[in-house]
Amino acid sequence: MNSIIHLQLWQMLSAYLFVLILIFIVKLKGIPREKEIFISSIRMTIQLILTGYLLVYLFNTPSPVYTIIILIAMLVFSIYNIIKRAKRNLSLKLKQIIALSMCIGTVSCLFYFLLIVVRITPWYDPRYFIPIAGMLIGNSMTGISLGVSRLVDGMHTHKDFVEGALMLGATPKMAAKQIVDNAFDSAILPTINSMVGMGIVFLPGMMTGQILSGTSPITAIEYQIAIMLGILGSVSLTIIIFVQLGYKTFFNNQSQLIIGE
Amino acid sequence: MFSLKKVKYKHILDIDNLNIKKHKVTCIVGESGSGKSTLLRLLNKLISCDSGEIYYENQLLNTIDSVELRRKVSMLPQLPVIFPGTVRDNLLIGLKFAEKLPVGDEKLHYILNLVHLNKKLDEDSQMLSGGEKQRLALGRLILLDPEVFLLDEPSSALDEETESIIIEKLVAYTKESNKTLIMVTHSKKVAHTYSENIIEINKGKVVNFKEV
Numbered sequence: 001m002n003s004i005i006h007l008q009l010w011q012m013l014s015a016y017l018f019v020l021i022l023i024f025i026v027k028l029k030g031i032p033r034e035k036e037i038f039i040s041s042i043r044m045t046i047q048l049i050l051t052g053y054l055l056v057y058l059f060n061t062p063s064p065v066y067t068i069i070i071l072i073a074m075l076v077f078s079i080y081n082i083i084k085r086a087k088r089n090l091s092l093k094l095k096q097i098i099a100l101s102m103c104i105g106t107v108s109c110l111f112y113f114l115l116i117v118v119r120i121t122p123w124y125d126p127r128y129f130i131p132i133a134g135m136l137i138g139n140s141m142t143g144i145s146l147g148v149s150r151l152v153d154g155m156h157t158h159k160d161f162v163e164g165a166l167m168l169g170a171t172p173k174m175a176a177k178q179i180v181d182n183a184f185d186s187a188i189l190p191t192i193n194s195m196v197g198m199g200i201v202f203l204p205g206m207m208t209g210q211i212l213s214g215t216s217p218i219t220a221i222e223y224q225i226a227i228m229l230g231i232l233g234s235v236s237l238t239i240i241i242f243v244q245l246g247y248k249t250f251f252n253n254q255s256q257l258i259i260g261e
Numbered sequence: 262m263f264s265l266k267k268v269k270y271k272h273i274l275d276i277d278n279l280n281i282k283k284h285k286v287t288c289i290v291g292e293s294g295s296g297k298s299t300l301l302r303l304l305n306k307l308i309s310c311d312s313g314e315i316y317y318e319n320q321l322l323n324t325i326d327s328v329e330l331r332r333k334v335s336m337l338p339q340l341p342v343i344f345p346g347t348v349r350d351n352l353l354i355g356l357k358f359a360e361k362l363p364v365g366d367e368k369l370h371y372i373l374n375l376v377h378l379n380k381k382l383d384e385d386s387q388m389l390s391g392g393e394k395q396r397l398a399l400g401r402l403i404l405l406d407p408e409v410f411l412l413d414e415p416s417s418a419l420d421e422e423t424e425s426i427i428i429e430k431l432v433a434y435t436k437e438s439n440k441t442l443i444m445v446t447h448s449k450k451v452a453h454t455y456s457e458n459i460i461e462i463n464k465g466k467v468v469n470f471k472e473v
Binding site: 168 | 344357402407
């Protein structure tokens with residue numbers, strides 16, 4: 001195995017040429033996006049540098065307290081992000097259900113993955129715990145975001161169908177079934193699609209990272225397969241909990257559809 | 262069958278006292294926006310009144326399970342809801358919703374004939390015209406065999422001739438099978454020709470109750 005090429009400062013800086021080219025092009029075309037490109041490049045740089053140093057610190061002083069704090073921070077950030085991204089106003093109850101499904105869905109899969117599949121010791125080893133938690137939470141966040149918008153949109157745009165079914169004596173569960181199924185489907189689809197293209201269309205980030213850092217591709221692939229299955233489990237569990245509890249927030253205890261006008 | 266006492270719903274309805282009789286054809290008339298549809302929705306328990314009491318067969322509506330009630334007192338909305346699929350799918354979906362056993366094609370043909378809809382069961386229901394969809398939705402409701410039919414302008418998309426045929430058949434069917442029919446209509450002719458009771462609503466209040 002060749003030794004890893006460490007990037008020198010000037011090599012890093014030369015990579016920013018891509019940003020300069022992009023800024024040059026948008027200037028030339030008169031597209032007013034220079035500011036966003038500039039800010040996002042700076043943010044990306046600073047955030048990653050800080051995360052790098054934070055991770056170095058955490059890896060050198062492993063502690064269950066730090067690991068749990070990081071896990072909680074990731075969860076809080078992801079839940080905040082899901083709620084912020086939703087285009088419609090969400091009811092308080094629905095927000096609580098988003099938080100609940102994210103916590104149960106990701107944490108249970110995370111511990112199963114770390115303790116049963118990878119079998120890390122100690123259980124809080126940040127080198128494994130943090131990146132894997134990040135991947136499960138990140139993917140579940142993307143999935144549930146899609147699920148939330150499909151569910152809420154569906155309830156609003158297909159209000160007639162839901163009420164039409166209720167009028168004939170359908171239970172709320174039956175009346176909402178089509179919308180719930182749709183929401184589940186659209187939330188899970190990106191994960192399934194990415195599994196289909198994996199290894200052919202693109203090499204996933206984690207695997208690429210491991211290979212670049214000198215790990216044998218076979219080991220990297222073993223990890224990638226396991227983590228993909230972990231992601232699939234985490235995303236589907238999160239979504240299932242969300243849709244099963246979520247649709248109920250649109251009905252009251254008299255089986256009436258309640259949608260804020 | 263239904264009795265309403267001091268019922269208020271938002272600023273839409275304010276009904277002091279109203280009785281709707283069993284086994285009768287009752288028409289609700291009034292200008293648009295007067296609260297006719299809201300009244301039907303209250304009886305179907307799709308919404309609940311803010312104050313006052315509604316009784317169905319001497320039982321307070323709030324104490325009856327909504328889903329169970331709606332299986333006995335079923336409603337046809339003003340804009341018919343047509344689900345993706347064939348005519349057959351749309352007829353059968355009501356039975357599925359109400360958790361009743363599916364029926365054979367013979368019965369479905371009988372229903373189509375009853376609502377005067379000359380279509381094949383395998384036809385795509387999205388291709389139907391507005392009036393045909395309305396009749397299909399009506400057929401679906403009749404198939405459910407509820408005790409009370411709540412119909413919100415069941416003939417609004419029909420021409421006058423078809424309207425007469427449908428309403429006449431519907432009234433005859435209601436009488437034969439001992440059902441109760443409560444319908445909102447804009448047509449004075451329908452109200453006066455077929456109904457036994459007429460409730461006139463204006464600005465949320467019952468202004469006239471007539472036995473014909």
